Amino acid sequence: NFPQERQVEMAGRVAKFLISGARLAGVRHYSSDARTVTLIPGDGIGPEISAAVQKIFSAAEVPIVWEEVDVTPVKGPDGKFGIPPAAIDSVNRNGIGLKGPLMTPVGKGHRSLNLAIRKEFNLYANVRPCRSMEGYETLYRDVDVVTIRENTEGEYSGIEHEIVDGVVQSIKLITEPASRRVAEYAFQYARNNGRSKVTAVHKANIMRMSDGLFLRCCREAAERNPDIKFEEKYLDTVCLNMVQDPSKYDVLVMPNLYGDILSDLCAGLVGGLGLTPSGNIGEGGAVFESVHGTAPDIAGQDKANPTALLLSAVMMLRFMNLYNHATIIEQACFETIKEGNFRTGDLGGKAKCSEFTDEICRKIQERNG
């Protein structure tokens, strides 16, 4: 039988334990609660476009709390450069991240940061929707393709050796779990976003076993998801048809290297990397990023175009099931580009980044009344 104060103290401790346990268990999905999202502004134009996105989100009253972290590599206790543990903890805790462009210095002591983040958080699928934007016309009008690319293995496993002088061997690794994961995700994405067809891109006539395995996993996933149409095409056929008639394809799923080339090809069809959003989905969360460079020549001059980062943030909202907010912001962005008065320099206009952002905020506030 304990004295009064002791009882209160113990009750307090038990309560704290319960609450922290609940927090650790991820109980933070109340719709009225604001979710915390890790923000990595990046280098070059990164900070300005991140600020633009934050401004637009607050104008749209999105229930998100931003947690900014810096991923400049620091020397760890073992002497190797790595991402600072604070950043890793942040993304692990929040499960969602938004990343601006990062600079990979040549010849320095650390690997590409993009690759490090990908490996660290086990981001297995890279999703890149490419849609023709009204108002920024390219030679291709009717592009509406989503490329889903396996992000962890394949040709980019980095396993290379020089067998004899002058003969180099590079190993392409395809595993069943990874292929199955990405195939399943492709069908899930198609269903969640109202897509009707998934095409598996491969070269199984040449690389029989490896791409054969990938194809088998895709076929099995197709059987589990009979409501989505499935077809398989050779890589060369897809390339040929993509530049002639992009409307033939809907969602494409493929291993790493083909995905890299095809996703950049599709980005080129709609106007380049400055307008393309991109998301990396992992098992415990996702990181959304803009794929363009840091553009150091226009950094700090209010000339940057935040569209890529903004559209990636919209993808993030959809991932978090905040569909209404996503649609409102996306509409405002497309309309602003279509109208043409506030286009930034890379789209052929003269507006400043801040003017573009303000116009979008204005449209959102008009919409929300």
Add this chain to the structure above:
Amino acid sequence: MASFTRSLCSFSRINLGLQGSRVLTQVPNLSSRRTFTASKPFPVAQYGGRFTVTMLPGDGIGPEMMGYVQNIFRYAGVPVDFEVIQITKNSTDDEFENAMICIRRNGVALKGSIESKYGNASSGSRNATLRTQLDLFANVLHCKTYPSIQSRHSDVDIIIIRENTEGEYSMLEHENVKGVIESMKIITRKGSERIARYAFEYAIRHGRKKVTAVHKANIMKLSDGLFLETCRSIAKEYPEIEFSDMIVDNTCMQLVARPQQFDVMVMPNLYGNVVSNVVCGLVGGPGLLSGRNYGEHFAVFEPGTRNTGASVAGRNIANPVAMLNSACDMLEHLDLQSHADLIRDAIDRTLNVDKIHTADLGGQATSLDVVQNIIHVIQANTKDSSW
């Protein structure tokens, strides 16, 4: 005399085969196409003024196209006899071996695409095996926009030189642990040197100004790094040609935005596949372009994008121009320039003046319409000449 020459040819062929790897030195100034990078002429089977060429119709639209080729050759009076060997996806290894021997004997082949049998992981792709066994290390694709064919880009004139035997197509795969498959991509210095030198020689021979190497050395540092390094060192020997390099995904983006910036492109096997299909799509489709495969001793000609065309086979709607262009390339290789010009002129007239286009070019004509028009033009042009 003929038999003496024949035996001399075959003797020199065997000799070259046994010599193994040779370092390519200067290119002799003999007949242009025959002695491109080999230091001795290509052996060809020429008996009594007529050439013998192996023909492999393959699967899909191959057989019909080959029929058209033989027909047109008859009307144009081409002194070529075809030795037809049927290799389909169901052929045995023995039949395939016979086809190889035939090509080695004749030195030149015209080929359709052989479909791969799915599900059988042990037999490799027949097309790829053919290329590696005959050591056809260079695949040359000349992509040029046709004036009357609708395409989004105009003024495209790109030569794609693709390494044809190694790289990702080595077909060396194994499963060490269940569910984990490794596939090897092999790049050798010798292979890269050969193809780089071929590219620069080609550029000089055809008056081109720029060679671009396409790679992904930022990710595959050792393998594509070796390829790039080799290209750079060969580039130093040709200071009059401008050399640059570009990463493959950037290349694809630039190709769909502004393809006019490229001149000659050289690349390893897989990127060659992607880039050649992208460029073929840009200039108007797989129905028009022809691809040439050159080795040290053999040359094989086929449609550029290597499609079997199974979906359009037997319906009289396939475009015969690709196969006819390959046949013309073959004639140029055999130094039958006048015949090649005759047929090319007829094709040109049919496409650009009479505008007889098949479905893939946006028209309504059948394959037979195109072929018959070509034959009419040839007949009109050869009315006054006699054989």
